[in-house]
Amino acid sequence: MISIKSQTELEKLAVAGRLSANALMYGGSMIKAGMTTYELDKLIHDYIVKNGGTPTFLGYGGFKGSACISLNEKVIHGIPSKHEVIKDGDIVTIDTGATVDGWCGDNAYTFPVGKVNEETLKLLEVTKEALRIGIAQAVPGNRVGDISHAIEEYVRSFGYGIVKEYCGHGVGRTLHESPEVPNYGAAGKGPRLMPGMVIAIEPMISLKGDAIRQLPDGWGVVSKSGAPTAHYENTIAITKDGPEILTKATI
Numbered sequence: 214m215i216s217i218k219s220q221t222e223l224e225k226l227a228v229a230g231r232l233s234a235n236a237l238m239y240g241g242s243m244i245k246a247g248m249t250t251y252e253l254d255k256l257i258h259d260y261i262v263k264n265g266g267t268p269t270f271l272g273y274g275g276f277k278g279s280a281c282i283s284l285n286e287k288v289i290h291g292i293p294s295k296h297e298v299i300k301d302g303d304i305v306t307i308d309t310g311a312t313v314d315g316w317c318g319d320n321a322y323t324f325p326v327g328k329v330n331e332e333t334l335k336l337l338e339v340t341k342e343a344l345r346i347g348i349a350q351a352v353p354g355n356r357v358g359d360i361s362h363a364i365e366e367y368v369r370s371f372g373y374g375i376v377k378e379y380c381g382h383g384v385g386r387t388l389h390e391s392p393e394v395p396n397y398g399a400a401g402k403g404p405r406l407m408p409g410m411v412i413a414i415e416p417m418i419s420l421k422g423d424a425i426r427q428l429p430d431g432w433g434v435v436s437k438s439g440a441p442t443a444h445y446e447n448t449i450a451i452t453k454d455g456p457e458i459l460t461k462a463t464i
Protein backbone atom coordinates (compact mmCIF):
# COMPACT_ATOMS: atom_id res chain seq x y z
CA MET A 214 0.00 0.00 0.00
CA ILE A 215 1.24 3.48 -0.83
CA SER A 216 0.72 5.87 2.06
CA ILE A 217 -0.60 9.38 1.57
CA LYS A 218 0.93 11.91 3.93
CA SER A 219 -0.95 14.73 5.60
CA GLN A 220 0.27 18.32 5.46
CA THR A 221 1.74 17.99 8.97
CA GLU A 222 3.54 14.80 8.00
CA LEU A 223 4.88 16.43 4.85
CA GLU A 224 6.27 19.25 6.96
CA LYS A 225 8.07 16.74 9.18
CA LEU A 226 9.41 14.93 6.14
CA ALA A 227 10.70 18.28 4.86
CA VAL A 228 12.62 18.82 8.11
CA ALA A 229 14.23 15.37 7.81
CA GLY A 230 14.84 15.96 4.11
CA ARG A 231 16.55 19.28 4.74
CA LEU A 232 18.93 17.76 7.27
CA SER A 233 19.63 14.82 4.95
CA ALA A 234 20.48 17.30 2.18
CA ASN A 235 22.59 19.56 4.38
CA ALA A 236 24.53 16.52 5.62
CA LEU A 237 25.09 15.45 2.02
CA MET A 238 26.34 18.86 0.89
CA TYR A 239 28.43 19.27 4.04
CA GLY A 240 29.99 15.84 3.37
CA GLY A 241 30.68 16.81 -0.23
CA SER A 242 32.38 20.03 0.86
CA MET A 243 34.68 18.12 3.22
CA ILE A 244 36.01 15.60 0.67
CA LYS A 245 39.76 15.83 0.28
CA ALA A 246 42.19 13.55 -1.53
CA GLY A 247 44.10 11.58 1.10
CA MET A 248 41.26 11.13 3.58
CA THR A 249 39.61 7.78 4.20
CA THR A 250 35.95 7.07 3.59
CA TYR A 251 35.76 6.29 7.32
CA GLU A 252 36.87 9.84 8.17
CA LEU A 253 34.32 11.31 5.76
CA ASP A 254 31.58 9.16 7.29
CA LYS A 255 32.49 10.32 10.78
CA LEU A 256 32.15 13.97 9.73
CA ILE A 257 28.71 13.28 8.26
CA HIS A 258 27.65 11.33 11.34
CA ASP A 259 28.62 14.16 13.67
CA TYR A 260 26.91 16.74 11.45
CA ILE A 261 23.61 14.87 11.53
CA VAL A 262 23.73 14.32 15.29
CA LYS A 263 24.77 17.93 16.04
CA ASN A 264 21.80 19.15 14.03
CA GLY A 265 19.22 17.11 15.86
CA GLY A 266 18.92 14.01 13.70
CA THR A 267 19.81 10.35 13.73
CA PRO A 268 21.74 8.84 10.81
CA THR A 269 19.03 6.69 9.21
CA PHE A 270 21.47 4.24 7.62
CA LEU A 271 23.49 3.49 10.76
CA GLY A 272 22.50 -0.02 11.80
CA TYR A 273 19.91 -0.30 9.00
CA GLY A 274 19.97 -4.00 8.13
CA GLY A 275 23.23 -4.07 10.09
CA PHE A 276 24.95 -1.35 7.99
CA LYS A 277 28.11 -0.12 9.69
CA GLY A 278 28.21 3.49 8.54
CA SER A 279 26.17 6.67 8.81
CA ALA A 280 26.47 7.32 5.08
CA CYS A 281 27.00 5.02 2.13
CA ILE A 282 30.21 6.13 0.44
CA SER A 283 30.89 4.55 -2.93
CA LEU A 284 33.97 5.29 -5.06
CA ASN A 285 34.28 5.10 -8.85
CA GLU A 286 32.90 1.76 -10.12
CA LYS A 287 31.08 1.24 -6.83
CA VAL A 288 27.56 2.54 -7.42
CA ILE A 289 25.80 2.11 -4.07
CA HIS A 290 26.02 0.85 -0.50
CA GLY A 291 29.75 1.42 -0.03
CA ILE A 292 30.71 0.74 3.58
CA PRO A 293 32.98 3.51 4.94
CA SER A 294 36.41 2.03 5.65
CA LYS A 295 39.63 3.02 7.42
CA HIS A 296 41.49 1.26 4.61
CA GLU A 297 39.90 3.11 1.71
CA VAL A 298 41.63 6.35 0.77
CA ILE A 299 40.06 8.92 -1.55
CA LYS A 300 42.38 9.95 -4.37
CA ASP A 301 42.57 12.85 -6.80
CA GLY A 302 40.56 11.88 -9.91
CA ASP A 303 38.06 9.74 -7.99
CA ILE A 304 34.32 10.21 -8.05
CA VAL A 305 32.71 9.84 -4.64
CA THR A 306 29.04 9.01 -4.25
CA ILE A 307 27.66 9.94 -0.86
CA ASP A 308 24.20 8.73 0.11
CA THR A 309 22.83 10.19 3.34
CA GLY A 310 19.64 9.81 5.29
CA ALA A 311 18.65 11.62 8.46
CA THR A 312 15.75 10.71 10.73
CA VAL A 313 14.15 13.58 12.65
CA ASP A 314 11.17 13.11 14.95
CA GLY A 315 10.57 9.66 13.45
CA TRP A 316 10.55 10.75 9.80
CA CYS A 317 13.24 9.96 7.20
CA GLY A 318 15.01 11.68 4.34
CA ASP A 319 17.15 10.06 1.67
CA ASN A 320 19.42 11.62 -0.95
CA ALA A 321 22.64 11.02 -2.86
CA TYR A 322 25.14 12.92 -4.98
CA THR A 323 28.27 11.96 -6.88
CA PHE A 324 31.14 14.41 -6.27
CA PRO A 325 34.22 14.62 -8.50
CA VAL A 326 37.54 14.96 -6.64
CA GLY A 327 40.29 17.05 -8.22
CA LYS A 328 40.95 16.32 -11.87
CA VAL A 329 38.37 13.87 -13.23
CA ASN A 330 38.40 12.84 -16.90
CA GLU A 331 35.88 14.36 -19.34
CA GLU A 332 34.09 11.09 -20.06
CA THR A 333 33.34 10.58 -16.38
CA LEU A 334 32.29 14.20 -15.83
CA LYS A 335 29.80 13.75 -18.68
CA LEU A 336 28.38 10.67 -16.90
CA LEU A 337 27.83 12.77 -13.77
CA GLU A 338 26.16 15.56 -15.70
CA VAL A 339 23.82 13.15 -17.54
CA THR A 340 22.88 11.24 -14.37
CA LYS A 341 22.11 14.49 -12.55
CA GLU A 342 19.96 15.59 -15.48
CA ALA A 343 18.23 12.17 -15.53
CA LEU A 344 17.18 12.79 -11.94
CA ARG A 345 15.77 16.19 -12.88
CA ILE A 346 13.90 14.70 -15.84
CA GLY A 347 12.49 11.94 -13.62
CA ILE A 348 11.35 14.44 -10.99
CA ALA A 349 9.56 16.49 -13.68
CA GLN A 350 7.32 13.45 -14.33
CA ALA A 351 6.35 13.17 -10.65
CA VAL A 352 3.02 14.95 -10.98
CA PRO A 353 -0.49 13.87 -9.96
CA GLY A 354 -2.17 11.77 -12.62
CA ASN A 355 1.08 10.38 -14.02
CA ARG A 356 2.16 6.84 -13.16
CA VAL A 357 5.42 5.59 -11.70
CA GLY A 358 6.30 4.22 -15.14
CA ASP A 359 6.33 7.75 -16.53
CA ILE A 360 9.22 8.58 -14.21
CA SER A 361 11.00 5.31 -15.03
CA HIS A 362 10.58 5.68 -18.76
CA ALA A 363 11.74 9.30 -18.88
CA ILE A 364 14.93 8.40 -17.02
CA GLU A 365 15.60 5.34 -19.18
CA GLU A 366 15.02 7.12 -22.46
CA TYR A 367 17.34 10.00 -21.56
CA VAL A 368 20.13 7.82 -20.17
CA ARG A 369 20.01 5.33 -23.07
CA SER A 370 20.42 8.16 -25.57
CA PHE A 371 23.99 8.42 -24.26
CA GLY A 372 24.57 4.67 -24.44
CA TYR A 373 25.01 4.33 -20.69
CA GLY A 374 24.07 1.35 -18.54
CA ILE A 375 21.22 1.38 -16.01
CA VAL A 376 21.37 -0.53 -12.73
CA LYS A 377 18.12 -2.50 -12.71
CA GLU A 378 18.42 -4.49 -9.50
CA TYR A 379 18.01 -1.40 -7.29
CA CYS A 380 15.51 1.40 -7.57
CA GLY A 381 13.83 4.38 -5.96
CA HIS A 382 11.16 3.92 -3.31
CA GLY A 383 8.55 5.47 -1.09
CA VAL A 384 9.85 7.32 1.99
CA GLY A 385 8.11 7.97 5.29
CA ARG A 386 8.58 6.76 8.84
CA THR A 387 10.76 4.07 7.32
CA LEU A 388 13.45 4.46 4.70
CA HIS A 389 11.98 2.09 2.15
CA GLU A 390 8.24 2.03 1.51
CA SER A 391 6.01 1.30 -1.47
CA PRO A 392 6.09 1.97 -4.32
CA GLU A 393 9.29 0.86 -6.04
CA VAL A 394 10.47 3.45 -8.56
CA PRO A 395 12.64 1.71 -11.18
CA ASN A 396 14.96 3.63 -13.49
CA TYR A 397 13.61 1.86 -16.56
CA GLY A 398 10.20 0.78 -17.76
CA ALA A 399 7.14 1.59 -19.82
CA ALA A 400 5.37 4.94 -19.66
CA GLY A 401 1.77 4.84 -18.46
CA LYS A 402 2.34 1.75 -16.29
CA GLY A 403 2.57 1.25 -12.54
CA PRO A 404 0.83 2.96 -9.62
CA ARG A 405 -0.85 6.29 -10.23
CA LEU A 406 0.83 9.27 -8.51
CA MET A 407 -1.31 11.24 -6.10
CA PRO A 408 -0.78 14.31 -3.92
CA GLY A 409 0.68 13.30 -0.55
CA MET A 410 2.87 10.50 -1.89
CA VAL A 411 6.55 10.82 -1.02
CA ILE A 412 9.14 9.01 -3.11
CA ALA A 413 12.89 8.89 -3.58
CA ILE A 414 13.94 9.01 -7.23
CA GLU A 415 17.48 7.79 -7.76
CA PRO A 416 19.03 6.98 -11.12
CA MET A 417 22.08 4.67 -10.74
CA ILE A 418 23.99 4.81 -13.99
CA SER A 419 27.12 3.16 -15.37
CA LEU A 420 29.37 4.41 -18.14
CA LYS A 421 29.33 0.90 -19.59
CA GLY A 422 26.77 -1.89 -19.28
CA ASP A 423 23.83 -2.63 -16.99
CA ALA A 424 25.42 -5.56 -15.16
CA ILE A 425 26.49 -5.26 -11.55
CA ARG A 426 28.31 -7.41 -9.04
CA GLN A 427 27.85 -7.59 -5.29
CA LEU A 428 31.08 -7.25 -3.31
CA PRO A 429 32.06 -9.95 -0.82
CA ASP A 430 31.37 -7.51 2.06
CA GLY A 431 27.68 -8.15 1.35
CA TRP A 432 26.89 -4.47 0.77
CA GLY A 433 28.89 -2.69 -1.92
CA VAL A 434 27.61 -2.97 -5.48
CA VAL A 435 29.97 -2.34 -8.42
CA SER A 436 29.56 -2.22 -12.19
CA LYS A 437 30.57 -5.58 -13.62
CA SER A 438 32.46 -3.77 -16.40
CA GLY A 439 34.52 -1.88 -13.82
CA ALA A 440 33.38 1.36 -15.48
CA PRO A 441 32.64 4.46 -13.36
CA THR A 442 29.11 4.83 -11.99
CA ALA A 443 27.01 7.77 -10.81
CA HIS A 444 24.06 8.10 -8.45
CA TYR A 445 21.91 11.15 -7.73
CA GLU A 446 18.86 11.02 -5.51
CA ASN A 447 16.22 13.31 -4.08
CA THR A 448 13.23 12.62 -1.86
CA ILE A 449 10.24 14.44 -3.31
CA ALA A 450 6.60 14.98 -2.42
CA ILE A 451 3.90 14.81 -5.06
CA THR A 452 1.71 17.87 -4.64
CA LYS A 453 -1.17 19.30 -6.65
CA ASP A 454 1.23 22.04 -7.74
CA GLY A 455 3.86 19.54 -8.92
CA PRO A 456 6.89 17.82 -7.42
CA GLU A 457 8.38 19.37 -4.30
CA ILE A 458 11.97 18.43 -3.47
CA LEU A 459 12.13 17.67 0.27
CA THR A 460 15.88 17.04 0.28
CA LYS A 461 16.74 20.64 -0.43
CA ALA A 462 19.98 21.87 1.15
CA THR A 463 20.00 25.20 2.95
CA ILE A 464 23.76 25.46 3.54
Ligand code: MG
Pocket residue numbers: 319320381382413415446
Ligand atom coordinates in the same frame (compact mmCIF):
# COMPACT_ATOMS: atom_id res chain seq x y z
MG1 MG B 1 17.20 5.66 -1.63
